[in-house]
Amino acid sequence: MLFKISWKNILDKKLNSFLCILLMTLGIAMISLLMLLGKQLQDKFAKNISGIDLVVGAKGSPLQLILSSIYQIDNPTGNVYLDDVAAIAQNPLVKEMIPLSMGDNYQGFRIVGTNKKYFEHFKTQIASGKMFKDNLEVIIGASTAKNSNLKVDDTFVSSHGLDSEGEKHEESSYKVVGILEYNNSVVDNLILTSLNSVWNIHEHKDENHEDKEAGSTVKREITSAIIKFRSPMGMMTLPRNINQNSKLQAAVPAIEVNRLFELLGIGIEGLQFLAAVIMLISGISVFVSLYNSLKERKYEMALMLSMGASRTRLFLMLLLEGIILSLLGFIAGIALSRIGIYLISNAISKKFHFDVSQFSLQTGEIYLFFGALLVGILAAALPSIGIYRINISKTLATE
Amino acid sequence: MLACTELSFSYDYKKTFNFPSFNCEKGETLLILGNSGTGKTTLLHLLALLLKPNSGSIKIKEKELAMLTAKEASQMRANHLGIIYQKPHFVGSLNVLDNLLLANYLANKTESKTQAQKLAQNLGISELLDKKTPLLSGGEQQRVSIARALMNNPDVILADEPTSNLDDENCEKVIRLLENQSKNIGAALVIVTHDQRLKDNFKNIITL
Numbered sequence: 001m002l003f004k005i006s007w008k009n010i011l012d013k014k015l016n017s018f019l020c021i022l023l024m025t026l027g028i029a030m031i032s033l034l035m036l037l038g039k040q041l042q043d044k045f046a047k048n049i050s051g052i053d054l055v056v057g058a059k060g061s062p063l064q065l066i067l068s069s070i071y072q073i074d075n076p077t078g079n080v081y082l083d084d085v086a087a088i089a090q091n092p093l094v095k096e097m098i099p100l101s102m103g104d105n106y107q108g109f110r111i112v113g114t115n116k117k118y119f120e121h122f123k124t125q126i127a128s129g130k131m132f133k134d135n136l137e138v139i140i141g142a143s144t145a146k147n148s149n150l151k152v153d154d155t156f157v158s159s160h161g162l163d164s165e166g167e168k169h170e171e172s173s174y175k176v177v178g179i180l181e182y183n184n185s186v187v188d189n190l191i192l193t194s195l196n197s198v199w200n201i202h203e204h205k206d207e208n209h210e211d212k213e214a215g216s217t218v219k220r221e222i223t224s225a226i227i228k229f230r231s232p233m234g235m236m237t238l239p240r241n242i243n244q245n246s247k248l249q250a251a252v253p254a255i256e257v258n259r260l261f262e263l264l265g266i267g268i269e270g271l272q273f274l275a276a277v278i279m280l281i282s283g284i285s286v287f288v289s290l291y292n293s294l295k296e297r298k299y300e301m302a303l304m305l306s307m308g309a310s311r312t313r314l315f316l317m318l319l320l321e322g323i324i325l326s327l328l329g330f331i332a333g334i335a336l337s338r339i340g341i342y343l344i345s346n347a348i349s350k351k352f353h354f355d356v357s358q359f360s361l362q363t364g365e366i367y368l369f370f371g372a373l374l375v376g377i378l379a380a381a382l383p384s385i386g387i388y389r390i391n392i393s394k395t396l397a398t399e
Numbered sequence: 400m401l402a403c404t405e406l407s408f409s410y411d412y413k414k415t416f417n418f419p420s421f422n423c424e425k426g427e428t429l430l431i432l433g434n435s436g437t438g439k440t441t442l443l444h445l446l447a448l449l450l451k452p453n454s455g456s457i458k459i460k461e462k463e464l465a466m467l468t469a470k471e472a473s474q475m476r477a478n479h480l481g482i483i484y485q486k487p488h489f490v491g492s493l494n495v496l497d498n499l500l501l502a503n504y505l506a507n508k509t510e511s512k513t514q515a516q517k518l519a520q521n522l523g524i525s526e527l528l529d530k531k532t533p534l535l536s537g538g539e540q541q542r543v544s545i546a547r548a549l550m551n552n553p554d555v556i557l558a559d560e561p562t563s564n565l566d567d568e569n570c571e572k573v574i575r576l577l578e579n580q581s582k583n584i585g586a587a588l589v590i591v592t593h594d595q596r597l598k599d600n601f602k603n604i605i606t607l
Binding site for chain 1: 488
């Protein structure tokens, strides 16, 4: 019966209750969304740089170099000569060097020229077809296949640059010979081919139809290279050496990603603070609602006290109202944040080919639950203390 | 059933009310007449154990009630007293039936829907059971108040100015209703009022 009264009271003042719940929903949804998003982004970013010690490329912004070479976001900083990079790879501290050649795309999916070490690094598996071997053969990632409708044995013409509006390389077309299994990394959204193919396409563009043997007299360029060290010693000397004494730039992924997250983190923290303020305001709205409600229902309370209700029982009944409002707000907020993630994920997916959908409950959200509960209880408790001050006889007599 | 002896009460040091002693047996009706300011409501509240007297005794079925603690008084009130206030008041968010059942619930008794329906029948408010109380007419609200006062089969029914807002015809009706219901359950009925129309209906009268 107690619960019934609390519930009916909430329904009785629909607009009031709606406001309280709405505010709590917004606060919770924002915090939850930021939690989910932040975690997703951090996970994705961390996964993709694991095992990569250094990235070498053209001079410019180190963050840009990392973003373009590892995450395939943003433009590359320029091109470098393969010979210069190869020289660095000769250093005894370097265990492995994986060259990357970028600059073209098909329907927004980037075409990356590389060698088989790239695949070994990401531990890819082939879902159908085979690895590229001959010139202009490509193998595509799982998401690329899904979103572009390319199948094995399809051919396509690439566009120059990184968006699909670029000038098309009409003279030569690529052929899909394989599709990779889902890898949960940047590979899923790429079109991968050999370095030769990329050189080939661009040579044909410059020099009409003159057959040139790959890599003989022309100074070959690549975009960047991924470097793995034999030992941590490499980190101490090589990056500084490269940056100061050569025409190349060396960027350490871990450092740049940390910097990125510092910047991102400030944004996220700011928004979370705002969301906490909204939750507080929700609490205040519950407080105001109950305070006003009690003023109106003073006679009702005195009546119930005269009918045998203990003050504590009525206090709990009022507390229950606050708790119900907060809990409803919490549930709606969590649901809203899931919808939000779904929408954001779709939007990001289209632009960056990045998947951030994650719908399971996080540990942070358990804390959020208790936070919401606390707000509801405190907001309801303050005005409800008034129950203990009601003079039954006086209240009942003045009507 | 109900026996009051030399009750005395003061709100502040200036004014003290000294009430005459009286009895009321079960099935009987006692009329307490008085104009405004004579302490009618105070006496009612004393009988309802909402106020504690300075001195004197209130006994229901030989049990002394005047000096009970607030908690004990609350229990007594819920189980043995039925109070009908001057202006009907209910829990606005509940319907009539739930308002009646509330009386059971707050007295820690099992909620008896049959009891509620029986009383509703007797008082002619059966069709109103699922309506919200603010939507009822004044007369209907009053009958719901009476039903509520009877839900726990009290030993004493206290009615505060039950007829003051009614016309002659309805005044008659409500008094008949109260007396019948009270006799039905064998309770003592105490009516506190300034309505002179009731003088002729009762033998047992005290004037303040």
